[in-house]
Each structure stands twice: as C-alpha cells, then as structure tokens.
Amino acid sequence: MSLQTHAWLVLAFPLAGTILLGLLRPVLSGKKAGAIGTLAILLAFANGVAAVIKLQELPSESREVVSSLWTYANTGGLDAQLSILIDPLSLLMVLIVAGVSTLIHLYSVAYLASDEGYVRFFAYLNFFVFSMLVLVLAGNFVLLIVGWALVGAASYLLISFWYRRNTATKAGIKAFVINVLGDVGIVLGTILLLGATGSVDFLTVFNEAPQVFNSNDGTLVAACLLLMVGAFAKSAQVPFHTWLPDAMEGPTPVSALIHAATMVTAGVYLIARMHPLFELAPTAQVVGGIIGLLTLLIAATIGLVVTDLKRVIAYSTMSQIGYMIMAVSSGIYVSGLFHLMTHAFFKALLFMAAGSVIGAMAGEQSLNRMGGFRKVMPITYACFIIGGLALSGMPPFSGFFSKDDILLGIGELGGWHWILYVGGYIGALMTAIYTFRMIFRAFHGDPCEEAKSLEAGRLYHAPEHRNPADGTLEDTGVGFPGSKHHIAERSVAMTIAMGVLAFLATTAGVLQIPKISHVMENFLEPTFVGAKHFGVEIDTSLLLFGMGLGTVLGLLGIWIAWTLYVKRPGSAAAIEARFAGAHKLFANKWYFDEAIDFAIVRPFAALGRFGQRTVERVVVDGGITAGPVSLARVSSAAVRSWQSGLLRAYAAAITFGAALVLLYFLLQG
Amino acid sequence: MNISWYLTVSAIIFTIGAAGILTKRNPLVILLCLELMLNAANLSLISFSRMWGNEDGQIFAIIVMVVAACEVVIGLGLIVAIHRRGLPVDADELSELRG
Amino acid sequence: MSAVIFFIAATGAIAGAIGVVMLRNPFYGVLSLVGHLLCLAALFLLLNAEFLAASQVIIYAGAVMVLYVFVVAYVGGDSESLGASPGFLRLMTPLVVVLLLVELLIATLGSGLKAIGTEGAPLPDGFGSPAAIGEALLTTYLLPFEIASILLLVAAVGAVGLARRRRGFGPGDVPFDSATIAAAPPKGSGTMAEAAGDRAIVGAPRNESR
Numbered sequence: 001m002s003l004q005t006h007a008w009l010v011l012a013f014p015l016a017g018t019i020l021l022g023l024l025r026p027v028l029s030g031k032k033a034g035a036i037g038t039l040a041i042l043l044a045f046a047n048g049v050a051a052v053i054k055l056q057e058l059p060s061e062s063r064e065v066v067s068s069l070w071t072y073a074n075t076g077g078l079d080a081q082l083s084i085l086i087d088p089l090s091l092l093m094v095l096i097v098a099g100v101s102t103l104i105h106l107y108s109v110a111y112l113a114s115d116e117g118y119v120r121f122f123a124y125l126n127f128f129v130f131s132m133l134v135l136v137l138a139g140n141f142v143l144l145i146v147g148w149a150l151v152g153a154a155s156y157l158l159i160s161f162w163y164r165r166n167t168a169t170k171a172g173i174k175a176f177v178i179n180v181l182g183d184v185g186i187v188l189g190t191i192l193l194l195g196a197t198g199s200v201d202f203l204t205v206f207n208e209a210p211q212v213f214n215s216n217d218g219t220l221v222a223a224c225l226l227l228m229v230g231a232f233a234k235s236a237q238v239p240f241h242t243w244l245p246d247a248m249e250g251p252t253p254v255s256a257l258i259h260a261a262t263m264v265t266a267g268v269y270l271i272a273r274m275h276p277l278f279e280l281a282p283t284a285q286v287v288g289g290i291i292g293l294l295t296l297l298i299a300a301t302i303g304l305v306v307t308d309l310k311r312v313i314a315y316s317t318m319s320q321i322g323y324m325i326m327a328v329s330s331g332i333y334v335s336g337l338f339h340l341m342t343h344a345f346f347k348a349l350l351f352m353a354a355g356s357v358i359g360a361m362a363g364e365q366s367l368n369r370m371g372g373f374r375k376v377m378p379i380t381y382a383c384f385i386i387g388g389l390a391l392s393g394m395p396p397f398s399g400f401f402s403k404d405d406i407l408l409g410i411g412e413l414g415g416w417h418w419i420l421y422v423g424g425y426i427g428a429l430m431t432a433i434y435t436f437r438m439i440f441r442a443f444h445g446d447p448c449e450e451a452k453s454l455e456a457g458r459l460y461h462a463p464e465h466r467n468p469a470d471g472t473l474e475d476t477g478v479g480f481p482g483s484k485h486h487i488a489e490r491s492v493a494m495t496i497a498m499g500v501l502a503f504l505a506t507t508a509g510v511l512q513i514p515k516i517s518h519v520m521e522n523f524l525e526p527t528f529v530g531a532k533h534f535g536v537e538i539d540t541s542l543l544l545f546g547m548g549l550g551t552v553l554g555l556l557g558i559w560i561a562w563t564l565y566v567k568r569p570g571s572a573a574a575i576e577a578r579f580a581g582a583h584k585l586f587a588n589k590w591y592f593d594e595a596i597d598f599a600i601v602r603p604f605a606a607l608g609r610f611g612q613r614t615v616e617r618v619v620v621d622g623g624i625t626a627g628p629v630s631l632a633r634v635s636s637a638a639v640r641s642w643q644s645g646l647l648r649a650y651a652a653a654i655t656f657g658a659a660l661v662l663l664y665f666l667l668q669g
Numbered sequence: 670m671n672i673s674w675y676l677t678v679s680a681i682i683f684t685i686g687a688a689g690i691l692t693k694r695n696p697l698v699i700l701l702c703l704e705l706m707l708n709a710a711n712l713s714l715i716s717f718s719r720m721w722g723n724e725d726g727q728i729f730a731i732i733v734m735v736v737a738a739c740e741v742v743i744g745l746g747l748i749v750a751i752h753r754r755g756l757p758v759d760a761d762e763l764s765e766l767r768g
Numbered sequence: 769m770s771a772v773i774f775f776i777a778a779t780g781a782i783a784g785a786i787g788v789v790m791l792r793n794p795f796y797g798v799l800s801l802v803g804h805l806l807c808l809a810a811l812f813l814l815l816n817a818e819f820l821a822a823s824q825v826i827i828y829a830g831a832v833m834v835l836y837v838f839v840v841a842y843v844g845g846d847s848e849s850l851g852a853s854p855g856f857l858r859l860m861t862p863l864v865v866v867l868l869l870v871e872l873l874i875a876t877l878g879s880g881l882k883a884i885g886t887e888g889a890p891l892p893d894g895f896g897s898p899a900a901i902g903e904a905l906l907t908t909y910l911l912p913f914e915i916a917s918i919l920l921l922v923a924a925v926g927a928v929g930l931a932r933r934r935r936g937f938g939p940g941d942v943p944f945d946s947a948t949i950a951a952a953p954p955k956g957s958g959t960m961a962e963a964a965g966d967r968a969i970v971g972a973p974r975n976e977s978r
Contacts, residue, residue: 645764647699648857651690656864662871670774672888673877675811678778680872682785682804684865689789691861697794697840701801705785708808708828711820719815722889724900727817728909731901734827735916739923741832745839746930752843753931 003058004067006051007086007137010094013044014130021123028119034109037122041105041129045098052091063087063526066139066203077198085139085202089527092337093136093269100261100344101129103497107352108253110491111359121161121251128154132262136269141190141200144270148186148230151263152179158258159250167469171246178243182233186270189226192219193277206276213280224277224284227270228291235267235321237295242592244318248310249469252358255310256351260317261344268324268340272333275531279331286416288329293423296322298590300430304437305576305586307367308468309357312438313350316391319427320347323406326420331533332409338512338520339406342398346390346505352498353383357442361450362462367438372447376454381443383498388439390505392432392554400550401509403428408514408538408546425553432557440565514538675716683709694760696751700744707737774814780807798836805829815888817896 001009017040021033028036055063068083084090105125112121131154135147153176160172194200196219197208213220229240236244247259258264271278271288278285299318306312320343327336357373357380358365374381390399407424410417450460467474512520521535528534564572576583585591686705693699711730718726752758784804791797805828812821894900905913 643767645767646857647696647760647763648691648694652857652860652864655687655691655868656860659864659867659871662868662875666871666874670771670814670887672886674774674778675815676876677873678781678811680869680876681782683872684869685782685785685789687868688861688865691857691865692789695794697836697843698788698797701788701794701797701836704801704828704832705788705804708805712808712811715812715815715817715820718817718896719888719891720886722891722895724896724904727820727896727901728904728912730817730820731823731905732912732916734823735920738827738832739919741835742923742927743930745835746927748839748843749931758843 001050003051003054003065003086006047006054007065007067007084007091007094008069009047010044010051010098011084011130011133011137013040013047014126014133016040017126018123018130021119021126025119025123031109031113031118033119033122034105034113037126038102038105038109040126041098041102044129044133045095045102048091048094048098051086052095055086055088055091060526064203066201068139072142078194078200080142080200081140082143083139083201084137084143086137087527088524089269089272089337090136092341092524094133096341096344097129097132097136097262100348100501101125101132101257103500104253104257104261104348104352107256107355107494107497108251110493111253111355112251115251117161121158124154124157124161125253125257128158128258128263132266135266138202140202141186141193141205145183145186145190148234148266149180149183151234151266152176152183155179155247155258155263158254159247161251161254162249165249165467165474166472167246167467168249171243171249175243175247178233178240182230182240185226185229185233189223189230192223192226196220196223202273209277209280215280216283217280220277221281221283224274224281225287227274227277228267228284228288231267231270231325232291233267234270235264235325236318237267237291237322237325238298239592239596241295241299241318242589242596245306245311245314245589248308248314252310252351252355255314256348256355259314260347260351264317264321265324265340265344268321268328268336271325271328272337272528275328275331275333275528278329279532285329285331289326289417289420292322292324292326292329293420294322295319296326296427297423297430300427300434301586302589303434304430305583309354309365309367309370309438309442310351311365312367312434313347313354316431316434317343317347319431320391323403323424323427326424327406327409330410330413330417330420331531332406332413332536333528333531334512334521334524334534335402335405335409337524339399339402341511341520342390342402342505342508345501345508346387346397346399349383349498349501349505350387350391352494352501353380353387356380356383356494356498360454360460362460363466363468364450364462365468367441370442370448370450371445372443372451373454374443376447376451377443379495379498383502384439384443386502386505388435389554391435392557393428393550394432394554394558395547395551396506396509398505398508400547400554401513404547404550405512405514407550408543409533409536411542411546412536412538413533425549428550429553429557432554433561436558436561437565440561444566445569514543515540672716672720675719676713679709679712679716682706682712696744696748696758696760699760700741700748703740703744704737707733707740770814773810777807777810777814780804781811794840795837798833798840801836802829802833805833815896816891819896819898819901822898 017037020040021028021036024033055065058065065086066083067086068081070082072080072082074080105122108121108125112118115121128151131147131150133147135144135151138144138147156172156176156179159175160169162168190200193205196212197205199205199208209220231237233240244259244264248255250259278288296319299315299322303312303315303319306315320339324336324339324343327333327339356377357370360373360377361370364370386397390397393400393403395401403424407421407428410424411421447455453460466472510517510519512518515538525534564575588594683706686702686709689702689705690699693702711733714726714730714733718724718730748758751763756763781804784800784802784807787800788797788804791800805824809821809824809829812818812824
C-alpha cells in the first residue's frame with residue numbers, strides 16, 4: 001500500500017472503532033468493547049509505523065506529501081479540501097498519539113472493568129484518538145479547525161464521563177468553554193491568513209508568507225497571536241490554564257491520555273507546524289516564550305502545595321508544556337517536540353501509576369490521607385520512581401536529555417533568552433521537589449489504613465461512595481471504583497502498559513543526545529530544514545555546564561523533598577507557617593479562577609442580567625417590537641380575507657398575475 | 670405553413686384551458702384543462718424548435734411531458750384519496766384552508 | 769397539402785379543447801381530450817417533431833388518458849354546471865381570459881420576430897427523429913433526463929402513498945378489528961402466483977371482491 005493509503009488508514013481505524021462501539025453499545029458485553037477499541041488504535045499505530053517506513057524511502061526533500069480525498073468547497077477564492085499533510089512532523093505526532101493511546105486503551109481495559117459505562121468509555125476514547133489524528137494530520141487550516149474542535153468535544157465528553165458527578169460536568173463545561181475560546185482564536189487567525197495569502201492550505205500559506213509579509217508584519221503578528229490563543233487554550237498555558245486541573249475529574253486513563261500525553265500538547269504541535277509563520281513574526285515568538293516561562297513557574301509553584309495526587313501531576317503537565325512552548329516559540333522545534341515525546345511517555349506512566357494508587361485508595365485522591373504504599377505496591381512504586389526521575393530530569397532517564405536539550409538550545413540563542421534559561425532551571429529545581437514530595441508522601445511514611453488493608457491481602461473498598469473533589473455522597477451510578485475494581489499491580493494488562501511506558505520513559509533519551517545521537521533531528525529535518533535555528537551546534541562548555549547543572553538541581557530537589565517529607569516529616573508544616581503568604585497564594589492557584597471570575601464572568605453575567613431585565617423587557621418588548629407586532633396583526637388580518645380557500649380564486653389570481661406580467665413585457669417591447 | 674399559425678393555435682388552446690380551470694368545479698376536469706395548457710405550451714416549444722431548426726425545444730417539450738405525467742399521477746392520486754375519505758369531489762367545497 | 773392538413777388538425781385540436789371545457793360529463797371530456805391530443809400529434813408531425821408526435825400518441829393519448837378514464841370511472845363523473853361560483857369569480861373569469869388571449873395573440877402575431885413569418889430554418893437530416901432526440905437526451909441533456917426520471921419515481925411513490933388505503937379514514941371505512949383480521953385471506957393469497965393459477969392456496973376462500 002502506498003504512503004497515502006497508510007496515512008488515511010491511520011484515520012480510518014479509530015473512526016471505525018468509534019462507530020462500531022457506538023452502534024453496538026447495547027450488545028457488547030464483558031471486555032469485548034475494550035478489545036475492539038484497543039485493536040482499532042493498534043491498527044492505526046501499525047499503519048502509522050508503515051507510513052513512516054514508506055516516508056523514509058522517499059528522498060529527503062520530497063518528504064512532504066499532501067493527499068486530498070475530497071473537496072469541501074472551491075469557491076470565491078477559498079479552496080477547502082479534505083486533505084492531509086504527511087511529513088515527518090505529522091507522522092511523529094501520529095506515532096506518539098497512536099502509540100501512547102494503544103497502551104492507555106490497554107490499561108483502560110482493566111482499569112474501567114467495573115464501570116457501567118465501559119463501552120461508552122471506549123467509544124469516546126476512540127473518538128478522541130480519531131479527532132487528535134485529524135488534528136495532527138490536517139493538511140489545511142479548515143481540517144485543522146475541525147480536528148481542533150473535535151478534540152475539544154472529545155475532551156468534554158471524557159472529562160464529564162461520570163456525568164452524575166456534579167463536579168465532573170462542571171469541569172467538562174469549563175474545559176469546553178475555554179477550548180472553544182481557543183477555537184475562535186484559530187478561526188480568526190485563519191481568516192487573517194486567508195485574507196492575506198488567499199489560501200487555507202498549509203504549504204501554500206507557508207510558501208506565500210515570505211512574499212506577502214514583511215518581517216514582523218502587523219497582520220502576521222496578529223494572526224500568530226490568535227493562533228497562539230488557540231494553542232494556549234488547548235495546552236493550558238497562562239491565563240487559559242484553569243481548566244486543566246479541573247479536568248482531573250475525568251477517569252485516570254483520560255487524564256493520562258488527553259490531559260497529559262496528547263491533546264494538551266496540541267498547542268506545541270501547532271506552533272511547530274506554523275513555524276514558517278512564527279519565524280517571520282519575532283514578536284509573537286517573544287510572547288510565546290514569556291507565556292511559556294510564566295506557565296512553567298506558576299504551575300510549578302502550585303504543584304509544590306497541591307494535595308490532590310492527580311492535580312499535582314496535572315500542574316506538572318502544565319509546567320512541562322511550558323518548557324515545550326518556550327522551546328518552540330524560541331525556534332528550537334526539535335527539542336520541543338523531543339520533550340513532547342518523552343513527556344508523553346513519563347507523564348502517561350505517572351498517571352497510570354497514580355491510577356493504581358487511587359484504585360487502592362478506593363477513589364480517594366488526597367495526598368494527606370496516603371502513605372506507606374511502597375511495600376505493598378512495588379511495581380507502582382517503581383513506575384513512580386522511574387517517571388519521577390524522568391520528570392525531574394535525572395540522567396540517564398529520557399526527561400534529562402529532552403529537558404536539557406531545550407535549555408541548552410535556549411542558552412545557545414543568547415540575548416534576552418537568558419531569562420528563559422534561568423527560569424527554566426529554577427523550574428527544574430521545583431519540578432524535582434514537587435515530584436518527589438508527591439512520591440514520598442504517597443509511598444513513604446506510615447502506612448495508611450488502605451495500605452494496611454492491602455498488605456493484609458484485601459483491596460480496600462469505601463463503605464460509601466464519596467466524590468473525591470468535594471466529599472459529597474454519591475449514588476452508585478457513578479460507577480467508579482465499583483465493588484469489583486482492580487488496581488494496576490494486580491492486572492496483567494495494566495502492568496504490561498505500565499511496563500512498556502516505563503521502558504520508553506527510561507530509554508527514549510537516546511534518540512537525541514547532543515553530539516552523539518541525532519535520530520530526532522535527522523527524522524524531522526525535512527520539516528524544519530528552513531528554520532533559523534535548526535541544527536545549531538551547541539557549544540561544548542555550555543553543554544557540559546548545562547548537563548551538570550541539570551543533574552545537580554535535580555539531585556538538590558530530591559534531597560530537599562527527602563529532608564522535608566521523609567527525614568523530618570514536621571518541617572514542611574513549619575516552612576508553610578513561615579511563608580504563610582506565599583503558601584496561600586500558591587494553594588489558591590495564584591487566584592486565577594477568582595480573577596477570571598471577577599474580570600470576565602461577573603461583568604458578563606451582570607451585562608446579561610441588565611440586558612434581560614432592562615433592555616429586553618422594557619426597551620425591546622415595550623418599545624421596539626410593539627409597533628411591528630400591531631402592524632403585522634392589522635396587515636395580516638387584511639390579507640387573510642384573500643385566503644378564501646377556493647382553488648379557482650387562487651387560479652384566477654395567478655392567471656391575472658401572469659396576464660399582468662405579459663402586459664408589462666408587451667408595453668416594454 | 671407559417672410558424673405564426675401554430676403559435677396562434679397554441680395561444681387559443683392555452684386560453685381555452687385557462688378558461689376551463691377558472692370555470693370548472695370538478696377537479697378531474699380541472700386536471701384535464703391543465704393538460705390542455707401544458708399541451709399548448711408544448712406546441713409553442715415545438716414551433717420554436719422548428720423555427721430555429723434546433724432540437725432543444727423538443728427536449729424541453731419532452732421534459733414538460735414528464736412533468737405533466739407526474740402532475741397527473743399526483744393529481745389523480747389526490748382525487749382518489751379525496752373520494753376514499755368520502756369528501757365531495759368538488760374544488761369549491763374543499764376550502765378548509767380559508768383564512 | 770400541408771396547409772390542408774394543418775387546418776384540419778388545428779380545427780380538431782381547438783374543437784377538442786372546447787369540448788373538454790364545455791362537455792358536462794367528465795367522461796366525454798376525457799374522450800374529447802384524446803381527440804385533441806391526436807390532432808396535436810398531427811401538428812407535431814407537420815413541425816418535423818416525429819418522435820414527439822409518436823410519444824404524444826402513445827404516452828399521452830394512450831397511457832395517461834387510460835389513467836383518467838379509470839379514475840373517472842372510479843370516482844364517478846358527476847355532471848356539473850358551468851361557472852356556478854362566487855360573484856367576483858364570475859366577473860373576473862371572462863375578463864382575465866379575454867385579456868390573456870388578446871395579449872398572447874399580440875405577443876405572437878405582433879412581435880418583431882421576423883422568423884415567425886417563415887416556415888422555419890432549413891433542417892438537418894434526421895431532425896426530430898428518435899435517433900437525434902435520443903442522442904441529445906443522453907449527451908447534452910443527460911442531467912435533466914436523469915432528474916426527470918427521478919421525478920417520475922418520486923411521483924409514482926407519492927401516488928402510491930396518497931391512494932393507499934389507511935385505517936380510520938372516514939365514515940365509509942370499515943373499522944379494523946380482530947374480526948376483520950380473522951376474516952382476512954390466508955397468507956399467500958392475493959399474490960401473482962395465485963393470479964397466474966399455478967399454485968393452489970390451501971384453504972383459501974376465493975374472494976373475488978378484493
């Protein structure tokens with residue numbers, strides 16, 4: 001089969017899986033749905049691998065293949081096609097998305113086995129993978145917007161998966177609204193680009209852009225900033241980040257897949273994909289770099305104090321994506337995408353392991369209640385340690401190479417980028433601290449009641465179902481963890497999924513090691529060969545300094561966490577009391593929710609109330625519509641008498657009318 | 670014969686059909702009168718086709734015949750349905766749509 | 769010669785048309801229309817529209833009119849009087865009709881078209897023949913042709929839907945109860961096979977009325 005066929009099949013299998021699962025929902029029993037869903041994604045992944053092999057057979061300069069299946073509209077200068085762009089960048093994303101998705105599907109087969117919405121879950125999950133693949137394979141802005149919006153919808157469906165849980169539906173709505181804000185940004189950006197270049201096709205726009213725009217052209221900067229709004233909303237960057245922590249209301253595999261490994265990195269992909277435009281708009285690049293740095297630091301500080309296990313990982317996701325956004329905004333795309341890939345591995349691994357702990361806690365997610373799981377859950381503990389070391393950037397784990405690659409690249413740029421450089425290393429220190437704070441609190445210390453219960457050979461079951469977010473009592477229809485739930489330790493499927501990811505998180509670093517290994521760079525060369533900073537050699541002294549600094553900061557962070565939470569367990573509270581102001585700021589998430597509520601939600605709600613009570617009731621109903629309404633009443637009463645119901649009267653009227661028209665033409669002629 | 674003769678005949682038949690529609694009460698006969706008008710139009714089309722020596726007008730006439738056939742089928746179906754319901758087969762009595 | 773045929777056919781067509789309007793019995797009206805259509809076919813022939821003349825006779829005068837006859841026979845063609853209608857219609861009808869006729873005649877006879885006073889352009893070989901029409905229909909006018917066929921299909925389905933017998937229609941209908949169902953003919957009766965007589969339906973009462 002040809003390259004194009006493989007690429008289309010990548011899209012076809014998840015779609016087929018979605019439709020099949022959706023239609024067969026009433027008849028599928030047991031784990032069949034999980035098998036179908038996993039198989040569909042596995043086949044997509046296999047086709048992605050085949051497409052990569054086919055693509056590598058082509059000569060380097062022709063590795064950008066556009067395949068069009070259908071023309072949506074070709075009118076008025078708009079040529080919107082159902083076309084996909086197959087190049088190393090899109091295929092890299094396909095491999096990451098489909099590969100991680102396969103493992104997470106496998107994990108979910110067992111994780112949600114006791115859930116009532118089992119088939120629905122896999123239908124949604126397949127739908128998400130399809131949407132995400134549309135997003136990364138899209139060959140033009142129209143299809144990109146379609147994929148972008150579908151991914152948002154899938155995210156909404158999955159966050160609100162336990163739809164009887166009030167907090168989950170609210171979180172879903174929040175995520176959806178903020179994502180739609182991003183969609184609007186992308187649509188407006190596309191319109192600007194369409195107006196300037198006359199095309200929505202990626203390659204055409206990229207080729208036209210240098211002719212149409214001067215460097216830092218106002219229109220282009222505006223378009224890039226609008227695209228960035230979309231990227232930031234999807235990738236949970238400040239100030240559009242508030243949905244991501246709440247999105248942890250979804251089932252844990254969803255957090256692992258959508259809110260860590262794939263969807264939230266779409267913004268990084270978007271900027272990398274649009275790099276010919278961003279290279280022409282340095283102002284937008286600066287904005288992106290600053291936002292990335294802000295997110296990185298803000299999220300890391302919040303991660304230091306949050307007590308919900310999944311939310312710690314969520315804030316670390318935000319923080320890591322801050323690194324990626326910083327990288328791709330500074331023009332070092334390969335490093336950003338490399339970190340995207342390794343992050344997908346170790347963050348999915350962390351979420352899966354967290355799912356295991358939450359299973360053992362029967363749904364409870366608070367770090368305050370956890371402790372001492374080290375002995376009873378050795379595999380989970382090992383996964384957490386591997387993921388944590390990778391996340392903290394300790395050699396030789398994958399995160400070390402990818403994170404340092406970003407910081408080295410930024411250091412090499414010089415100029416004002418030193419701010420990003422320094423900020424990145426501060427973030428790295430905090431990453432190590434909060435990661436190991438989480439691990440030490442959950443796995444070390446005195447075993448909690450649940451851990452003891454597990455040690456005695458009995459999985460803990462909550463006497464009554466409570467919402468982990470607000471503690472309210474729930475009906476059993478919510479479904480998780482259910483009376484027969486598993487934990488990852490004891491399930492083969494979940495252990496396999498975690499094992500594969502642990503292996504990848506450990507070893508994926510070898511793909512790109514400065515001065516030694518250039519697999520990523522060589523693979524992505526056809527896409528980024530025109531970029532300014534592509535393939536810049538890193539200064540050796542900077543390289544050695546950076547790697548040394550990264551290791552030292554990681555070790556320092558782990559040591560601090562060890563001291564605070566294992567060696568002297570009370571000292572954390574003392575520090576908290578000492579810096580009460582900062583702690584309050586961090587614990588309240590820098591008051592972003594409150595600020596948005598105050599600055600946007602309340603004024604608009606007030607405006608709406610004013611509009612409804614004053615404008616609509618008084619002005620519209622009383623003044624504006626009253627005249628037309630009575631006019632319509634009177635005139636319709638007059639015309640109604642013509643409706644005699646007599647067929648022949650109507651025919652006579654038509655004939656008379658025709659005669660009049662004819663008369664007009666006769667008089668004209 | 671001059672084409673104008675044919676057109677005159679067509680005009681007369683068309684007017685007769687129109688008069689029939691306006692005067693008859695039986696829907697069946699109204700349908701017949703509609704046929705008259707359509708055929709008058711067909712005659713005009715074919716005359717013009719002959720005038721220019723171009724077959725397009727005849728194709729048009731064929732399409733008109735198809736439309737006429739459809740109209741007959743639906744019209745007669747309606748009349749049968751009206752009859753089945755026991756309603757009067759009379760265009761003036763069927764005036765439920767009076768405003 | 770053609771002038772003679774034209775006058776005969778034109779007179780016949782107009783007479784047929786007047787017959788349709790004037791005759792009180794719809795059955796005679798239908799027959800009058802058949803005569804009108806046959807005369808019209810003759811006019812078509814004079815205008816070198818051979819294929820159309822043939823289809824006029826076969827489809828119109830043949831098939832469509834048979835349909836009319838059936839429906840007239842089924843519904844029962846009541847004799848009716850002319851123009852017993854509301855006052856304004858009685859006034860309007862002659863006015864509109866005369867206006868229309870005058871205008872049409874002015875339009876055709878008084879128009880500036882010079883070609884109208886001739887016998888028409890010289891014709892190519894095979895003008896109006898089935899071959900020529902068929903070629904035009906299947907090449908240039910393929911889309912209208914296909915649309916027309918779909919229109920016919922829709923009309924046929926619509927007619928079936930309209931004329932189908934439904935339950936609880938009106939006072940004349942028999943209510944559908946269990947007794948009716950029990951008295952229904954056994955499965956397999958009323959089929960083509962039964963009509964052709966090559967399959968005996970066991971225990972089937974012969975119900976001629978259906």
